[in-house]
Amino acid sequence: MQVAGVDIGGTTTKVGVLGDKFESVSFSTPHSSDLLIGSIAEAITELSYGEQIAGVGVGCPGAVDLNGEVKFMPNLQIKGFNVAKLLSERLKTKVVVTNDANAAALGECERGGFTDAVMLTLGTGVGSGIVIGGKIYEGPLGSAAELGHMIICADGRKCGCGMSGCLEAYASASALIKRTVEAMNLHKNSFMWELCPDINEVDGKVAFEAEKLSDKAAAEIIAEYVKFLGIGIINICNIFRPQAIIIGGGVSNQGENLLARVREFCKKSHYGYRFAPQPQILKARLGSNAGLYGAIAMIKYKVEENLL
């Protein structure tokens, strides 16, 4: 049996086919739905040597409904097209589409040996995926697992979604960069200026690096970042009590320097902490391959359990 996985990204699209062996290719994501579907179909046909594919799993940015209809894809000029239907017609096989963060969560679970875990991706936004019993949880109506838009601070910072106080407004790389810029403007003699003389070039690493040089303003930014990320994670612990909470995205590259502090925060904050089992808090391991691996894992269990 052969299955195919696809990870559609804002910049790059990856396609892989798993049969007796695993082969994959990647290409720049075309900015038209026709070209996109065509390129994916061609890649799958090539990688499968024209042999029958039992199903295709697709991870896709933005909002996807339970029928595989993409409502909108941020960063791409594509909206309102049915990936599942179009790809299925081309390849004469079943196609299942999910949000890319869901696919990444499943990929990380497979890699880490977890059946029940939650993944947070700390990037431009805060993406998330929930895996329960080895399967992606999308909710009975779809569109679930928007943990980045969990409100952790009523009337707090404005979020891009229109609400206030969402986890994303505190724990995304963008939020970290915004706070760094604010602090740099307030503290003209901070080490952060030496590390990044052009304030338009600030990234999520500046405050972490300056903190290592004992910069006080940077230390405050990081302490605050750890606290709010910690609140998001402790909420996930108290709600799901999963085996693991997996942290991915650019900010996760801080590794133990970030995670050890988040663990410390959470240890003190579990509801019923003396009794409650404590989920592991871990760095994601698959990097940009998580989505492709997860898309394949998803279609594999859908085929094996006759869920198509």
Added chain:
Amino acid sequence: MQVAGVDIGGTTTKVGVLGDKFESVSFSTPHSSDLLIGSIAEAITELSYGEQIAGVGVGCPGAVDLNGEVKFMPNLQIKGFNVAKLLSERLKTKVVVTNDANAAALGECERGGFTDAVMLTLGTGVGSGIVIGGKIYEGPLGSAAELGHMIICADGRKCGCGMSGCLEAYASASALIKRTVEAMNLHKNSFMWELCPDINEVDGKVAFEAEKLSDKAAAEIIAEYVKFLGIGIINICNIFRPQAIIIGGGVSNQGENLLARVREFCKKSHYGYRFAPQPQILKARLGSNAGLYGAIAMIKYKVEENLL
């Protein structure tokens, strides 16, 4: 096939047996574990006319681990005893124990025809239960579904659990009563004093009643209560996107006066609200019977699907 359900409450314990028909009894909860187990076993034996029971489901207040060990039962002087083991030895059948809020959530789901829903119980605390695919979600490690201890307001009001800003510190009946007392002390000419001349007698209804009399201080309390409960509910929508969010407990008796306003708040606050499917927000229907019905529903699917 006969199955039995038990709902252990701080005051009353209910026992029911479902076979060709359904019969139940209730009695005051004994304050010793021996007496409690004995009374439950006797009641089940009686209701089943001594015939074989395929399994017993138990809903129990407090923290219960996946082995049926009760870590502690608030309000009762009982802690650290294994309900599942003790009851199983007495009745020579399988026993499954879950938290009472989980059982109530499943009971309400069965009653409402939902397979995927979240229940919040607004009482002394904020209890919660999550039902996914017709089954109670307890997490792979147990102790999940503590939605009352989801932090919605970082550095906010102190919660009984030791943390700050938990939903329970804003949306429980106790929180509502606390705010009412504070407001009454601030506003000596509020209608609330006429409705409740003794400040030690304030309950969760006083502010709602005074608001109907156009009392301004009461209206502020209720607006704030709706907002914070609404934030908790919108978080549940964005995380789980369930078919329904079911509201029980004393405060839910305000019915549409409360729920219509919460729905209004949520309608504006969904992540991707133009695209996101909107869960129903409903009042619980089974009252104090939800736990017993849920305990029976739980053991029924465990027996039917060979999960014991």
